[in-house]
Amino acid sequence: MPAESAQRFEALEAQAAALVDVFKGAGYEQVAPSVIQPADVFLDQIGERIRSRTYVFTDLAGEELCLRPDLTVPVSRLYLERHPDADVEARYCYNGPAFRFQPSGATQVHPREFRQAGIECFGVSDRESADVEVVLLAVEAVRAAGLNSFSLRFGDIALFYALLDALELPERWRLKLRHYFWRPPVFHALLAKLAKGERPQENGSVTVLALKLGGESTERAEQLVASYLDRESLPLVGNRALSEITARLLDLGADLLSDPLRKEVATVIEYYLAISAPPKEAANRIAMIAKGAGIDLGAALDATVRRFQRLEENGIDLSRATFATEFGRDLEYYTGLVFQIEAEAQRDIGQIAGGGRYDGLLAHVGAPRDVPAVGSAIHTQRLLAAVARAG
Structure with a gap:
């Protein structure tokens, strides 16, 4: 191994050890799920963007498998192996490789095989507390690795779903808009067609x-x-x-x-999805849109506001954070809060860490019902590069 590569490997291992120490110190048990996973679980749950970048193969027995593109699903499956009834609180941490095709070519900060260090929290019924816990722990871990200059980006898929539920929409359209939320160009095109009353083009x-x-x-x-x-x-x-x-x-x-979607309903959705501002300002604008539309976002908006209050009380500077209503990350199993930690002025590196709530995922991989779950993963190569650039 060349000297430079050896040094980078040693630095990456030392950084990973520091991250895992933070997680274990917070009560998270270290686990090591399998690298090779059933392909159908991932292809059904991770969403179009990551699905197209997953390495899939068929073994000699004819089973379709994949190299894990992230570790949340493997850790979820491990949790269910230990607790089939999904009725136990558990907190796990990990550090290991994941694999994704890089359409623009592999680089040092975007390799095909990359490492993730992260945490997953299962079965905690107090969702707000668990969300805050995971965000704070991810921030603490990044700081422990030496990165102090970063920004936070938040979204809330549950709040968007609450908006759709409060509006007068046929249920099939509500489900379609939920489905296409992660593909903004398709979403906005669909919304425009519904508002114009354009019929599907079929033979x-x-x-x-x-x-x-x-x-x-x-x-x-x-x-x-x-x-x-x-x-x-x-x-x-x-x-x-x-x-x-x-x-x-x-x-x-x-x-x-069907009749066309009422234009005022489409306008409310477009206004909502155009919001990108510091969290307090964003919450106020959402409340104004809801009031103007005569709808009640009550519990969902209150939960969003309380989360931000608790993060601020715990030392998170929200003046440097953004709440974007159209932000949902690339993984389509999220159901609530989502967030990313981004290195400032280092756009080529991309997000350093990210995570969110995914209450529906465990039911799709074998749990008898939906299970409260939230987690975060840190891309350790990107974190190492960002720390090095920051001096």
Whole structure:
């Protein structure tokens, strides 16, 4: 190993040890989940951006596997192996490699194989306290590694969901807007189409079939679709089941028959997603939008405000933080608070650390119900580079 690489490796190991010491000192047990994971778990939960960068392969037994692109899902699976009923509070920390394809080419701060040191907190019913605990611990760890100049970026997916729930929307549109939240260009295009009353573009026969299914029960709709496929000698393609095809046709038919989204509702959503400001200012602007729209964001907005108050009481300078309503990070399993620690004036490095709440993830990987969960991961190569640049 060249001398420079050896020195970097030693520095990375020393930094990781310091980070893990902070985590263990806060009561987090160190664990080491498997590097190779079932691919379907990740591909279903991590979202489009990370899914396209995940290394997936099939082993000799025909099982589809992947190199873990992050450690939250593997640590969640480890928690469920230990506590199948998911009824126990647990706090774990880790330091290990993750793997992602780099579309622009691998670099020292964006390698294909990179290391994450992080924490995951499971089963704590006091969500606000757990959120604050994780943010404070991530900040403490970054400072312990020598980085004192950084900024914080926050978002809150639960608050956005509360906005959608408070507005007059057909449930299928509400679900679509939730689904596309992580892809802003697609989201805004969809919102504009709904407001203009633009109909989905489909070929004639599909449109006729979708309209014919309108008002039918799911069972009856499946029978009609099966008869149509048989009559037209159209086989089921790939892994798409008859139930999936029918569900999509029923959804299409409902969209074709629906009235346009009220423009004032679309405007409220656009105004909300345009907010990016220090947390207190952002909360005030959200409250003004809610009041103007005649909706109540009550508990969700109050929880957001209380979290920031508690962070400030614990020494976080929120004047240097940003709350962006359209910020959700790249991983689509988040359900509440999300945050990132970013090195100031070092845009090429990107985020140093990030995390958030993901209460729905454990149910998708085997838990009997949703489980309160929140965590954070630090990209240790980026942290090392940022500390070195800061002198």
